[in-house]
Amino acid sequence: MTTFSEAIQTLGNTQGSLPVRISNQLIRLLSEQMYSSPIKAIEELVVNAYDADANECRIGFIHQDLREDSAIVIFDNGSGMDYTGLEHLWFVGESPKTFNSRTPKHNRRVIGKFGIGKLATCAIANKITYLTSHENGLFLVSCDFRDFESSTSGGASEAVALEVRQVSDLEELRSSDELDRVCKAIRTSTDELTSDSYESWTICVLESLKKQSENLKRKRLMWVIKTAMPLKMNFEVFVDGERIERTKEDFHPIVEFPIVDIAAERLDIMNKNLPEGHTWRVADNHFVSDLFPNGVTGEVLLTKKSLKAGKSVDIGRSHGFFVFVRERLVNQDDELFGLHALSHATFNYFRADVFVDDLHSDITASREGIEHGERRKAISDLLLALFNVARQRHKEYENNLEIEEKRKKEHERSFVSHRLVAQPIADTIAVATSEEAGTDADEGWFFLKDIDPSSRNQIVEHLYTREKRSYKFTYGQLGPSERMVKFDPERETFMLNEDHEVVMAHSDDSRARNLLEDIVASEVMLEVYLREAGINPFVIGEVLERRDFLLRSLAQAGVYSLDSLAQLLTDARDDEHDLEIAVVAAARALGFNAKHISGSGQPDGLARFNDYGKGEVKITLEAKSSKRTPSLGSFDFAGLLEHKQQSEAVGCLLVAPSYPGELKESKNSDKIPDTAVECRARENKISCWTIEDLVKVIRATESHQITAVQVLDIVLNRFTPKEVKEAVEELLQTDDMKTYYQEILNALRRLSAPGVLKQSPRTVHHISTAMTLESELTEVTDKKVRNALVNLSNASKGMVRMSGNRIIFSGDIEEFARRVASLTGEDVTPRKLGNFRKNES
Known part of the structure; x- marks a missing residue:
């Protein structure tokens, strides 16, 4: 052609x-x-x-x-x-x-x-x-x-x-x-x-x-x-x-001023940076000097929304410095005009249009920059002064918003500013939307949930415009290797991963749970702030990955949570060293004074219990890990007996994932001959627990008020795996005391409602009657209710006391609920109201 x-x-x-x-x-x-x-x-x-x-x-x-x-x-x-x-x-x-x-x-x-x-x-x-x-x-x-x-x-x-x-x-x-x-x-x-x-x-x-x-x-x-x-x-x-139409973009400025407006604040400082014999002055709304006889003019603005948001990298920018020479932009791709990095908390919302015709002779041949020299330095100093004034006015604007917020009533006031959460999330999602084309898979969000592209603009606009918002915290099993939290900006929900070590370690206590939720919210926002600051997403991911590993390690270094301990036992089924430590820690949780020993010819651990009146009782702790069912020989019952005798222990608690020869339930199970494990367990008086048995007891220790005495009774009298399993099931048949305490609290709330028992004092019988009518508990007696009320009154720190069967209140029922939350496990309202969490106020 x-x-x-x-x-x-x-x-x-x-x-x-x-x-x-x-x-x-x-x-x-x-x-x-x-x-x-x-x-x-x-x-x-x-x-x-x-x-x-x-x-x-x-x-x-x-x-x-x-x-x-x-x-x-x-x-x-x-x-x-x-x-x-x-x-x-x-x-x-x-x-x-x-x-x-x-x-x-x-x-x-x-x-x-x-x-x-x-x-x-x-x-x-x-x-x-x-x-x-x-x-x-x-x-x-x-x-x-x-x-x-x-x-x-x-x-x-x-x-x-x-x-x-x-x-x-x-x-x-x-x-x-x-x-x-x-x-x-x-x-x-x-x-x-x-x-x-x-x-x-x-x-x-x-x-x-x-x-x-x-x-x-x-x-x-x-x-x-x-x-x-x-x-x-x-x-x-x-x-x-x-x-092509040159229309002024819809910036919605919150701060706006001509550049000469900074003269009163910065002129003396700017003149100190000029070459000797040169000074800035203001004439006809221009900055003028011997270096710039034609003058420098322009305007600065700060916006409510990030100027980086929604701008495709294929189009251009709206933030930063725009330096025009003879009405032509000379720094298209250099938003800083060669200056060092500036505060992103202000710079992403900042724009300065500056017109400097006297730089014409300093333009480089490619017209993509300005040659270094006196004029270039003078203009750079002027731009920096513009930014510093803009940043100061931005702070003043934010301070005024905080003052306005402080004047509001408690239930209306936002203690967590819109600018700390919703706005930066909207900014970073909007910027990521325009820049994500071609982004590597390992540069995705660490904590934020993937967003449907068709709904992104709607989500961003919603985050920008609705300043009064509350966030929901939920819990779910996302998997042991998944992140500690996933944030869904569309539903404004933080989903905490119950399988994560940190969440597991702190989610079983209401006060610790509130702190945990604050931490995961700040973790999500840390990623957002780093993205807002322009840090490479891959670098952010690497740092947060290391941080996550550290948090997991710290959670495992000192375990307090019974749920965490139960998970440690479950996870250690095929690791002999971890299982030994987990069993010793479980003995401590049950009320024993336990020590890890291990070593050749010795038990894996010793557990002591001081039974007052009878003296110290000692049992050995043994752990047998295995990916599959261990063989009979791996248990070495003779060796376990020797450990018990050498330690002068009265019993042995053996823990394994499972035991060889275990039979399924059968109508004629009493006619089935004992397995070799059962025979040797009875002969040597070794109490054979599965990991599952011990996990059940650990999880129920507080809710069912299980003591070392009850566990010791099983160790000394139940030996075969089947006998231990039955004993554990009997132990857990009693009512969950956490539920019991919660039902008592609910009954007290009902009896405290306006018009109920106006003149009569509340009694134990009132509570037990209300519980019988409303709850599904199996054992509701005046005696058990009174014992539970005594525990609640002790935990209330003087707010409630018992006088015989009478309940004497010295405060509000909801403050009582806050004080006994460690027993009921209830998520209570904070003493100081806020609206960051849904249903908090």
């Missing part, structure tokens, strides 16, 4: 040739370093259109892949070029534009100054062709960057002659199919170009596209042009027919 540059070479007549000398090394430098961004190449051509006094510039794409007929087309209706103009165009490193030059038609301050902008196109294309209409005629020239070679010294070799042709016959132009294809890309036609619609114009066509051109994203291109170019009523830019 014939390309545009090839097709037009037959049009018109040769007017001459332009000798252009460029080294291939310079072309590589321009395309690989100075103008490595494909967007910069297009932007430079838009700058040329602006400098040519164009009213409009159109950008069109033909395919935009690497096929032969792909092309990028840029059109403008500026002044056009004749032969002399094309000569000036191809002056490499020279430009007729001076520092203060202005355009003749619109009196625009000229942006370009280096004369190498067109070479930026070599970053994305091998060929560039100009077709331009001027009052002196219609001219065209084409250049293939591959024709340039370097000399042995690295400089330019022979000059390349670019043929300039002039077209006089417009019909010849109208008949070009290739030109028609180019015109369609920019939403025009050959008839319109050759009519009186335009006095002059220029079409630039980029062909033989390079791989880099595939990275040219239309949305990103439109953002750069909208942000970086001086779009005005007399200069419009279109991309594939869509007009």
Whole structure:
């Protein structure tokens, strides 16, 4: 297929040739370093259109892949070029534009100054062709960057002659199919170009596209042009027919001020940083100095929502510093303008638009930065001063919100600020939504639940707008290897993992549970804050993984929770060392003074119990781990008996996952002969417990008030696995005392209701009657109720006391519930109300 540059070479007549000398090394430098961004190449051509006094510039794409007929087309209706103009165009490193030059038609301050902008196109294309209409005629020239070679010294070799042709016959132009294809890309036609619609114009066509051109994203291109170019009523830019409008974004500012507003606070400090003999002053709402005679102006704002939120990385940014020189942005991808990292708690909500025309002479050739020097340093100091003032005003704004919150009534007040939880979660979810394309699997959220993409925007908006919110804490079995907590932002729920060591260790006590819930909430927010600060998600995951391992280790280092201890026993079934330690710890939980011994010829542990009146009682502790049912020989009953005798113990508590020869329940089980284990257990008086038996007893120790005496009775009188299992079941048949205490508390609440027993004091019989009517407990007697009430009154720390069978209250029933929560296990309301937790107030 014939390309545009090839097709037009037959049009018109040769007017001459332009000798252009460029080294291939310079072309590589321009395309690989100075103008490595494909967007910069297009932007430079838009700058040329602006400098040519164009009213409009159109950008069109033909395919935009690497096929032969792909092309990028840029059109403008500026002044056009004749032969002399094309000569000036191809002056490499020279430009007729001076520092203060202005355009003749619109009196625009000229942006370009280096004369190498067109070479930026070599970053994305091998060929560039100009077709331009001027009052002196219609001219065209084409250049293939591959024709340039370097000399042995690295400089330019022979000059390349670019043929300039002039077209006089417009019909010849109208008949070009290739030109028609180019015109369609920019939403025009050959008839319109050759009519009186335009006095002059220029079409630039980029062909033989390079791989880099595939990275040219239309949305990103439109953002750069909208942000970086001086779009005005007399200069419009279109991309594939869509007009780029420079409208002020909907920022919802909470703090806003012109930059000169900081003079009263920072002028003295700013002047100390200027070179000797230079000072800042304010004139006509500009900061002016000898370095900046034309002045510096602009404005600063801070927003309620993060300016990073919702911005796709393919589009651009809205936060940070925007430095404009002659209305053109010079730091598109450098939100800090070279400054060190600033506080993300403010910077993500911060924007400063600063206009500094006096930096024009300091702009680097690529126009992507400012050269280092006195002016650059002075502007950097000014920007830092702007940010520091903005941060201070941000703090003042937040302090005022806190003062307003303090004036509210207790049940209406938020003690946990919206800015500490909901807002940063919304910010980070919104930012992650725009940046997650291509994110590695190991860079996902550590604690936050995956969010359905279709509902993300709704969730983010809900988090931003509804400032009064409460969070729910629930518990569930997520798996031993899963995180300590999963947070669901849509349901505003923290799900604590009951299989996690830390949760298991602290969830069986109501007060410890409240602290645990505070900790998991802060863990979730730690991840959010780290993301908000711009830390790489992979790094965050690595740190939180180590932290999680530490927390698990700390939870195992000192076990208090009976649930944790029960889980330790279960997990240690195939680890002899861990099972020995778990059995010794279980003996302590049952009321024994236990010690881990282990070693050759010795028991795994010793448990002592001082039975007052009878003296000290001692039993040996033995643990036999196994992945499967242990063999008979692995128990070594003779060795266990020897351990017992050497230790002068009265009994032995043996724990194993299971025992060989255990039989299922049978109607005629009493006729089945004893197994070898049962025979040897009775013969040597070894009490054979399964891990499951011991776990059941441990879990019920507090709720059923199991004592060392009861366990010792089983150890000394029940020996076979079946006998032990039956004894454990008998032990657990009594009512759960935690439930018993809770039912007494519920009965007291009912009897404390308005209009109930107005004059009569509450008695034990009142309570037992109310419990009989309402509860499903199996054993409700006045005697048992009174004993339980005595325990509750002791735990109430003086709020309730017993006088015979009378119950004397000295306070509110709910405060009584708080004081006895360790016995009832009830989740009670806090003394100081808040609304962070659902149902807390």
